[in-house]
Amino acid sequence: MSKRSRRAEMQAARRARARADRERRRDPARALVSAMMLFYFSAFLLIALQGEIQWQGFALAAAVPMMIYIATLWLPRFFPADKLLLAIANFLCALGVLVLYSTDRGAGTSRGMQQAMYYGIGIIAMLVCIMIVRYIRRWKFLMKVVMMGAAALMVLPLAIGTEQNGATNWIVIGGTSLQPSEVVKIALLLILGWYMSRHQFWPWFLFAGFSLLVLMLQKDLGTALIYYITTLLLFYASTGNLPLTGLGVIGGCGAAVVGYKMFAHVKKRVAIWRNPWIYYETSGYQIAQTLMAIASGGLFGVGLGLGAPRVIPVYFTDCIFAVICEQFGVIFGILVLAMYVILILRGTFIAQSSRHSFHAIMAMGATVMLGVQTFIIIGGVLKMIPLTGVTMPFVSYGGTSLVSCMGLIGLIQGVASVNQDDLTYDYEISRSLQEEMLLPEADR
Amino acid sequence: MPDEIYELVAQGARYWFLFLMALIAWRSWRWYRRDRRQAKKRLKLLPDAGFVGEMVVLQGGKGLERGAVLPVPCEGTLGAARTNDLCVQAAGVEKRHLWFRYDEGRGLMVEPFGKNAVNVDGADFESRRDPLYMGHGSRLYVGEAELRLRMFAGFEAEGTAQRRSGVEDEPAQQQPPQPDAQQMAAYQQWMQQQWMMQQYAQQQAYQQGYQQAMAQQQSPQPELYEEPAPEDETDVYTYEEARAQGLVDDRAFMRPAGEKKPELPVYEQPLAEPAPQFYPPEMDAGWADEEYAWDEENEDEGMNGDEVMNGDEVPDAAEPPRSAYVGHDEAERAKRRVWDRYLGGGAR
Numbered sequence: 031m032s033k034r035s036r037r038a039e040m041q042a043a044r045r046a047r048a049r050a051d052r053e054r055r056r057d058p059a060r061a062l063v064s065a066m067m068l069f070y071f072s073a074f075l076l077i078a079l080q081g082e083i084q085w086q087g088f089a090l091a092a093a094v095p096m097m098i099y100i101a102t103l104w105l106p107r108f109f110p111a112d113k114l115l116l117a118i119a120n121f122l123c124a125l126g127v128l129v130l131y132s133t134d135r136g137a138g139t140s141r142g143m144q145q146a147m148y149y150g151i152g153i154i155a156m157l158v159c160i161m162i163v164r165y166i167r168r169w170k171f172l173m174k175v176v177m178m179g180a181a182a183l184m185v186l187p188l189a190i191g192t193e194q195n196g197a198t199n200w201i202v203i204g205g206t207s208l209q210p211s212e213v214v215k216i217a218l219l220l221i222l223g224w225y226m227s228r229h230q231f232w233p234w235f236l237f238a239g240f241s242l243l244v245l246m247l248q249k250d251l252g253t254a255l256i257y258y259i260t261t262l263l264l265f266y267a268s269t270g271n272l273p274l275t276g277l278g279v280i281g282g283c284g285a286a287v288v289g290y291k292m293f294a295h296v297k298k299r300v301a302i303w304r305n306p307w308i309y310y311e312t313s314g315y316q317i318a319q320t321l322m323a324i325a326s327g328g329l330f331g332v333g334l335g336l337g338a339p340r341v342i343p344v345y346f347t348d349c350i351f352a353v354i355c356e357q358f359g360v361i362f363g364i365l366v367l368a369m370y371v372i373l374i375l376r377g378t379f380i381a382q383s384s385r386h387s388f389h390a391i392m393a394m395g396a397t398v399m400l401g402v403q404t405f406i407i408i409g410g411v412l413k414m415i416p417l418t419g420v421t422m423p424f425v426s427y428g429g430t431s432l433v434s435c436m437g438l439i440g441l442i443q444g445v446a447s448v449n450q451d452d453l454t455y456d457y458e459i460s461r462s463l464q465e466e467m468l469l470p471e472a473d474r
Numbered sequence: 475m476p477d478e479i480y481e482l483v484a485q486g487a488r489y490w491f492l493f494l495m496a497l498i499a500w501r502s503w504r505w506y507r508r509d510r511r512q513a514k515k516r517l518k519l520l521p522d523a524g525f526v527g528e529m530v531v532l533q534g535g536k537g538l539e540r541g542a543v544l545p546v547p548c549e550g551t552l553g554a555a556r557t558n559d560l561c562v563q564a565a566g567v568e569k570r571h572l573w574f575r576y577d578e579g580r581g582l583m584v585e586p587f588g589k590n591a592v593n594v595d596g597a598d599f600e601s602r603r604d605p606l607y608m609g610h611g612s613r614l615y616v617g618e619a620e621l622r623l624r625m626f627a628g629f630e631a632e633g634t635a636q637r638r639s640g641v642e643d644e645p646a647q648q649q650p651p652q653p654d655a656q657q658m659a660a661y662q663q664w665m666q667q668q669w670m671m672q673q674y675a676q677q678q679a680y681q682q683g684y685q686q687a688m689a690q691q692q693s694p695q696p697e698l699y700e701e702p703a704p705e706d707e708t709d710v711y712t713y714e715e716a717r718a719q720g721l722v723d724d725r726a727f728m729r730p731a732g733e734k735k736p737e738l739p740v741y742e743q744p745l746a747e748p749a750p751q752f753y754p755p756e757m758d759a760g761w762a763d764e765e766y767a768w769d770e771e772n773e774d775e776g777m778n779g780d781e782v783m784n785g786d787e788v789p790d791a792a793e794p795p796r797s798a799y800v801g802h803d804e805a806e807r808a809k810r811r812v813w814d815r816y817l818g819g820g821a822r
Contacts, residue, residue, distance in 0.1 A: 058505040065501060069494040076487055079475040114505050121498065227549070229573055229587065270557050330492060333484030362492055365499045372502045379510065385524050385548045387575075453516070456523045 059113045063102050066121050067095035070128065073334060077132050080335045086143065090131060094124050094146070101153050109160060110450035111443050112380060118373045119156075119439045122424035123149045123432065125366070129353055130346055130427055132335045141346055141427050148429040152436030159216065159437045163389070163444025173224050177237055180217035183210040184244045191248070195344075195419050196295060199250040211245060211253045212434040215399060219441060222261060223392035226268040234261075251289070251296070252406060252418035258282055259402045264395050268387065303416035316343045320352040320411050324360065331359030346427040348419055351411045367408065370423075374401045380446045393445040396438040524548065526576045527610070527625035534619055535564030546582070546623070549575045552616065566591075566617025574608075581607040582623060584614065592616060 071091050078087025102117045127149060131142025166172065187210060191198045200207050218241060225234040238261045245254035262282070266275040289296050298313060306314035306321070319342040326332065339345050339353040346353075355363040377397030384390040400423050407426075410417035421431040475483070517523060529544040538561075550559025553570040562571070572586040584606045585599065586592045592599045593615040594606040608614060610625040 058501065058508065062498065062501045062505060065494055065497045069491065069498065072487070072494075073491065076484060079483075080480050081475070081477065083475075114502060114509070118502060229585070330488045333481065333488055334491065336481060336484055358491060358495070359488065362495050365492075365495045368499045369502065372499075372506055376506060379506075379513075383513065387549045453520075453523070456520045 059103060059117065062114075062117050063099060066098050066117065066124070070094045070098065070124050073128050074131070077128075077135065077335050080135055084135075087131070090127070090142070090146065094127060097149065097153070098124055105153075105157070109164065110447045110454070111160070112376065112446035115373065115376050115380070115439065115442060115446065118369055118376070119424060119436065122366075122369060122373075123152065123436070125354070126350070126425035126427070126432070129350060129357070129425070132357065133339050133346065133353060135335060137340055144429075145427055145432070148432045151429065152432045155433045156436040156440035156443065159440025160444040160447060163392070163441055164447055169220075169224055169388075173221065176217050177221055177233070180214045180221070181237070181240060183214055183217075184241055186210055187248055188244065197248055197250040197419065199245075199248045199253070207430075209428075209430040211241075211248075211250060212430040214241065215256075215434050216437045216441065218257065218260070219392050219395040219399070219438070222264050222395055223388045226264060226391050227387035249293075249295075250419075252420035255406060255418065256399060256402050256420065260395055260399045263398050264391055267394055268391050299416045299418070303413065306413070316349065317410075317413060317417055319343070320349045321413060323349075323352040323356040324363075324412075327356035327359050329359050329361055331355070331357050331362060333357065347421050347431075348407065348417065348426070349411055350422050350426050351408050354425075370401070370404050373397075374404075377401075377442050380442055380449065383449045384445050385449070385452055389445040389448055393442045396441045400435065400438055522626060525626065526582070526629040527623055529560060529614070529621040530624055531562075532613070532620040532622050533564075534562070535567075535617075537561075537563030538619065544621075546574075549573075551587075562616060562619050562621070564617050564619035567619060568617075571616055576629065577607070581609045581612075582625075583607055590616075 071094075074087055074091035074094060078084050078091060080087075098117075098120045101120050102113060105111070106113055106116065127142055127145045130145050134140060134142045187199050187201050190201055192200045192202060192207075194200050199209055199211055201210060202208070218238070221237050222234050225231075238257065241257055242254055245251075245257065259282075262275060262278045265271070265278065290300060302309050302314045302317060306317040308314065310318050323337070323339065323342055326337065331337075334357055337353075337356045339356055342349045342352055351363065351366075354366060374397055377393060377400070381390045381393035381397060384393060403420055403423050406415065406418060407420050407422045409415040421428055423435045424432065426432075524547055525545045526548055527546045529546055531538055531540055531542045531544070534540050534542065544560050544562075547559055551570055551573045552558055552560040552562055552567075553572070554563050554567045555561070555569040558570060568587070568590050570587050571590050572584055572592050574582050574584045577583050584592060584594055585602065592606065594608055595612050597606060599606050608623045610623065612623045614621045614623065
């Protein structure tokens with residue numbers, strides 16, 4: 031080979047490398063994940079240096095960005111996933127780990143490390159849900175089993191449950207606390223999706239009614255509200271029946287009024303919501319401290335690991351958004367809300383793109399459920415609505431909640447991957463084999 | 475780190491975290507918007523995406539003309555209201571009359587809402603345990619409307635359409651009578667003549683071209699070639715040109731990493747032109763007396779999907795399955811490839 035041709039070959043190879051580098055830099059997944067990894071690396075590093083050097087912090091500074099990388103860029107190599115949805119869910123999960131770890135310092139707790147462990151379990155739950163949506167095709171018989179299992183799980187707390195924060199919705203199995211209503215969320219979506227897509231009214235109606243009744247008996251009003259709104263919105267999405275949906279809304283409002291008249295604790299919550307400062311010393315203390323924490327954070331926050339978040343009762347579950355606002359500032363809090371909004375928009379987009387109504391309803395339901403839950407808790411923390419005891423999706427401390435939220439993301443991801451399969455099929459039949467040779471190589 | 479120094483560092487780091495958070499939110503939003511735009515473009519590239527076939531209106535109503543074609547998605551509802559996937563405004567059709575779902579290998583399942591009447595190829599709907607399935611060419615009767623299903627390539631069901639009892643097959647579906655030995659001999663003779671004329675014409679053209687080339691070599695003309703006038707510059711590219719210039723983002727259609735490129739068959743010799751195919755013309759009364767001729771006007775009629783529907787001209791709903799892109803065999807091959815690649819060869 032002559033010198034000239036070798037030089038030309040080398041130049042061509044250099045140009046190809048430069049082009050590939052440019053492509054890689056343009057990849058939105060890499061750009062987003064690299065910013066997330068940098069955020070968590072610097073944040074955990076900072077926390078690790080607070081007071082005495084903590085090796086756990088250094089370990090998390092390495093492990094959390096690695097988990098984000100694996101869960102967002104590496105796992106989708108095995109199935110066509112929606113990377114944006116994965117990235118946002120992972121970001122929010124890691125934010126929970128960060129905030130809990132920062133509040134652990136000086137409190138002698140290890141919620142941050144536990145949450146990191148739950149995060150890992152959540153990723154497994156998400157993978158399981160993706161597999162369920164992608165590979166299970168014979169739902170007809172299975173749905174009856176799911177329905178019976180979910181009903182049994184729902185009534186379990188009434189029989190062997192323990193009361194926490196006024197609601198009897200926890201069970202303890204082998205020393206581990208579990209909230210069955212969180213697990214049943216996934217089953218509810220499967221049941222609603224299946225029967226609504228088959229236009230069979232009674233099965234899903236009876237199951238949803240039964241679930242709501244049991245939740246009311248358990249006094250778990252927050253979860254009951256999530257179930258009710260999700261069911262109602264899915265009914266409207268699947269049938270477009272406005273009169274019946276309006277009737278459902280009126281019925282819900284009527285039930286709220288009856289609940290207000292009947293239950294003393296509902297009355298109390300509404301009174302606290304209207305003016306928490308009257309009850310500052312007693313039941314209004316939590317919401318008052320929440321508002322003070324957000325105000326003390328100001329626009330830019332007091333700084334990571336600083337402030338007094340532990341003054342707020344149950345700061346690690348219900349009021350974690352106030353802790354975020356206190357440490358990082360209100361602008362940061364608004365941006366976190368923006369991430370939730372993008373997640374919801376993305377979920378809706380995936381549901382709209384689905385060609386099978388079972389998948390569409392399921393994805394829409396998971397999105398609505400996450401959106402409603404976020405609205406209920408953040409609205410409660412910001413005193414827009416009465417505060418009810420639900421967790422902030424992905425961020426709040428709690429294994430069951432995190433695993434169930436990741437399961438919901440798994441359902442949406444499963445639908446997204448089926449959509450991608452359908453699209454690939456369309457594309458395949460629209461292109462000849464010769465054209466396929468020209469396709470660039472992807473790194474999904 | 476001492477508390478005072480940590481406090482300073484943490485307060486300084488607030489802005490760094492805020493900047494990174496803003497960057498993350500901005501990039502997420504931009505990614506989301508980009509994907510929305512790409513989805514719209516993709517829909518333009520794949521106009522048939524999500525549809526399994528078409529319903530041809532054989533008999534409609536006031537709001538639905540005869541000959542109209544309604545695209546059929548995988549799942550949906552049919553009724554008189556506009557919110558339905560298939561809006562059939564005819565007498566006797568309820569607002570939400572029936573719903574349908576495409577079942578792989580079985581056809582389009584049809585089930586009415588409530589007690590609405592539905593008839594497929596002469597069979598009435600009786601119960602959910604015995605659902606009605608429509609295949610390629612099946613007729614659907616709802617109210618006073620009559621629709622016929624024409625499925626796209628790759629979606630045809632295998633013989634699920636039930637025939638209406640007592641109704642004979644239409645002339646279009648009858649097999650044309652085969653020509654006898656004498657007709658075949660005449661046809662073959664005509665083919666040979668055609669072939670010889672074609673060879674002779676090619677030879678003549680070659681000789682003529684050779685003579686012209688020789689004449690040009692002997693007396694070269696100065697500057698015979700003129701630069702073509704530059705065309706108007708427009709922003710219109712073909713898809714391949716746009717892709718070559720990097721204007722099209724094809725990332726959604728990329729091959730998964732690690733997957734080998736498909737092997738193309740290697741041809742030692744350049745591919746020959748496909749052999750001409752001749753079909754006997756349609757039989758009519760005076761066929762034997764007429765000279766056999768290729769009917770170019772009727773070539774591929776109804777196969778290219780751009781037939782004009784006007785007046786009483788109703789497209790033949792029983793024509794072979796079609797797609798905007800490919801034929802049946804290629805669609806089947808593509809389906810197999812997708813199954814093997816993403817579903818481990820399993821049936822969906």
